[in-house]
Amino acid sequence: METLVERCAGLDVHQKSVTACVRLPDGTGGRRTETRTFTTTTAGILALHDWLASHRVTLVGIESTGVYWKPVFYLLEDDFTTWLLNAQHLKAVPGRKTDVADAAWIAQLLEHGLVRPSFVPPPEIRELRDLTRYRRALINERAREAQRLHKVLEDAGIKLASVASKVLGVSGRAMLGALVAGTTDPDVLAELARGTLRRKLPALREALTGQFRAHHALLIGQMLRHIEYLDEAIETLSTEIERVTAPFADRVVLLDTIPGVDRRTAELLLAEIGTDMTRFPTAAHLASWAGLCPGNNESAGKRGPGTTRKGSRWLRVGLVESANSAVRSKRNYFAAQYARLKGRRGHGRSIIAVAHSILVTAYHVLSRGQPYADLGPDYFLRRDDSEAYRRRLVRQLERMGLTVTVEPAA
Numbered sequence: 545m546e547t548l549v550e551r552c553a554g555l556d557v558h559q560k561s562v563t564a565c566v567r568l569p570d571g572t573g574g575r576r577t578e579t580r581t582f583t584t585t586t587a588g589i590l591a592l593h594d595w596l597a598s599h600r601v602t603l604v605g606i607e608s609t610g611v612y613w614k615p616v617f618y619l620l621e622d623d624f625t626t627w628l629l630n631a632q633h634l635k636a637v638p639g640r641k642t643d644v645a646d647a648a649w650i651a652q653l654l655e656h657g658l659v660r661p662s663f664v665p666p667p668e669i670r671e672l673r674d675l676t677r678y679r680r681a682l683i684n685e686r687a688r689e690a691q692r693l694h695k696v697l698e699d700a701g702i703k704l705a706s707v708a709s710k711v712l713g714v715s716g717r718a719m720l721g722a723l724v725a726g727t728t729d730p731d732v733l734a735e736l737a738r739g740t741l742r743r744k745l746p747a748l749r750e751a752l753t754g755q756f757r758a759h760h761a762l763l764i765g766q767m768l769r770h771i772e773y774l775d776e777a778i779e780t781l782s783t784e785i786e787r788v789t790a791p792f793a794d795r796v797v798l799l800d801t802i803p804g805v806d807r808r809t810a811e812l813l814l815a816e817i818g819t820d821m822t823r824f825p826t827a828a829h830l831a832s833w834a835g836l837c838p839g840n841n842e843s844a845g846k847r848g849p850g851t852t853r854k855g856s857r858w859l860r861v862g863l864v865e866s867a868n869s870a871v872r873s874k875r876n877y878f879a880a881q882y883a884r885l886k887g888r889r890g891h892g893r894s895i896i897a898v899a900h901s902i903l904v905t906a907y908h909v910l911s912r913g914q915p916y917a918d919l920g921p922d923y924f925l926r927r928d929d930s931e932a933y934r935r936r937l938v939r940q941l942e943r944m945g946l947t948v949t950v951e952p953a954a
Contacts, residue, residue: 547575548657552603553596554650556643557612560584564592565647566599567655577651579644584612589619596624605629605654607646608662617664627654627661634659663833665818672788673815677858679781680812686774693720693767701754707747712771715741719752724765728756785811792819801915802905803878804870809862813906816859821911827904834859836900852896863899871898877919878902884924 553566563581570576578599582592596604604624606613608631620626634650653659665673690712694705704719705711711720718736727733734748741748789796789811799810817830824830831837835855870878878898885894909916920926938948 545656547655549603549655551599551601552605552651552654553599553601554647554652554654555592555604555606555616556646556650557584557606557609557616558643559612561643562589562592562616563643563647564595565644565651566596566601567651568599575655577648579647581643584615586615586619589616592616593620593623596620603627603654605650605659607631607634607650618667621664627659628664629653629659630662663818663823666820668788668791669815669818672785672811675781675785675788676812676815679778679785680858680861682774682778682781686771686778689767689770689774693764693771696760696763696767700756700760702756703751703754704748707744707751708741714738717768720764720768723756724761724768726761782808789814795819795910798909798913798915799906802866802902802909803873803876803916803918804866804868804902805906806869809866812858812862816856816862817906819910821907824907827907830907831900831903834863834903836860836863836896836903859903860899863902864895866902867895867898870902871895875921877921877923880921880924 549567551566551568553564555565556563560583561581562584563579565577565579568576568578580592580595582588582595602625604620604626606617606626607629613628617626617628629650634646634653650659664670694711697704697711702723704716708716710716715736715738718738719733722733722736730749730752733752734745737745737748792814795814796807796810799805799813800807805813817824817834821830824833828837832853833855835853838852867878867882870876871882873879878901881901882894882898885897889897905916934950938950941948
C-alpha cells in the first residue's frame with residue numbers, strides 16, 4: 545500500500561500506561577518500527593513528547609479510550625498534528641490483541657491514510673463543554689431527587705401533586721417546610737398557599753390529610769436541602785457559563801432565534817458543535833456526526849429500517865427537548881413538519897426528524913451569521929399546492945361518503 549505519512553505514531557492509551565509505536569523510513573527505501581511504553585503521568589507524557597520529537601514525527605493517532613486519552617492529547621496537540629481515532633474504526637487482526645500490536649496497527653493505519661480524525665473542539669469550547677455537561681448532570685440529579693420526594697409524599701398519603709402543579713414552587717415549599725417542622729394540620733398547611741393556588745383551598749385540605757410520620761419528615765428535610773444545594777450549584781454554573789460564552793454572545797443570540805432553542809440550549813449547541821462550522825463540510829456531515837440522521841441498511845436491493853447511529857448523547861437530549869418545545873407552539877415550520885410526519889412515523893421518529901432539522905438550522909445560522917427565518921406553518925401546504933395534491937384530498941373526502949365540488953376562491 546502507498547505510504548501517505550512518512551513519520552507517524554500510534555498510541556494505545558490506558559489508565560496507567562501508554563504504548564507508542566512510530567513508523568519511520570529505514571534509509572534503504574523500506575520502513576522500520578520502534579515501540580516504547582510510558583506512564584500517563586505528566587512527566588511520562590512529556591517524556592513521550594520528547595521521544596516523538598526526536599523521531600521528527602508529524603502525525604500522532606490516539607485511540608479514544610474513556611477519558612484516558614485526554615491528558616495525552618492535550619499535551620501533544622500544540623506540537624504535533626494529533627488525531628483522536630474512533631475505536632470502532634480500528635479493528636485489528638483477530639488473535640493479535642496486545643498493547644504493542646494495537647499501537648503498531650494504529651500507526652500502520654495512519655501511515656496509509658486509512659482512518660479519519662474525530663472532532664475535538666478547541667480548548668475554550670472544551671471548557672464550555674465541561675461546564676454545560678456538568679450542569680446537565682446536576683439538572684438531571686435534581687429531577688431525580690424531586691421524583692424521590694414525590695414518592696415519599698405518596699407513601700405518607702400527601703396528595704399535594706394532585707392539586708398543585710408545582711410541588712416545589714413557593715407554596716409547595718412552604719407546606720413541605722411546615723410538614724418537616726412538625727405541622728400536620730391540613731387547615732394550617734392549606735393556608736400557606738399563595739396566589740392562584742388559594743382558589744383550591746378545599747381540595748388542598750383534603751390532599752394534605754395523610755399519615756405523615758417522623759421518618760417522612762427526616763427524608764423530606766434531607767431531600768429539600770439537597771434540592772436547594774443543587775439549585776445553588778446550577779445557578780453558579782450558569783453564571784460561569786455566561787462568562788465563558790461572552791466572546792460568543794452574538795452566536796448565542798443568533799441560535800436563540802430558532803424556535804424551541806432558548807439560551808441554555810444555545811449554550812449547549814456551542815459547547816457540543818463549536819462555533820467553527822468549517823470543520824463540517826455540510827450540514828449533512830454535522831447531522832451524521834451527531835447521530836441524528838437515518839443510517840443506511842440495504843442488502844440485495846431491499847431496504848431495512850435505517851436507525852440512527854450513536855452520537856453525542858448530550859447533544860441529542862438537548863435537541864430532542866428543543867424539538868418537543870418547538871412543536872408545542874404550533875405556529876412554525878417545525879410544528880408543521882412534526883404534524884406531517886406523526887401520522888405515519890409516530891411520535892418518536894417525528895421528534896428525531898424535527899431535532900435533525902433544528903441541528904441543520906443551527907449549522908446554517910452559525911455558518912452564515914444570520915438569524916433564523918421561519919418558513920411558516922403553511923410551508924408544506926404551499927409547497928404541495930398542485931393538481932395531484934388537490935385530487936388526493938378530494939378522493940379522501942369522497943371515501944368518507946361526501947360529494948365534493950371544488951371551486952377556486954375569490
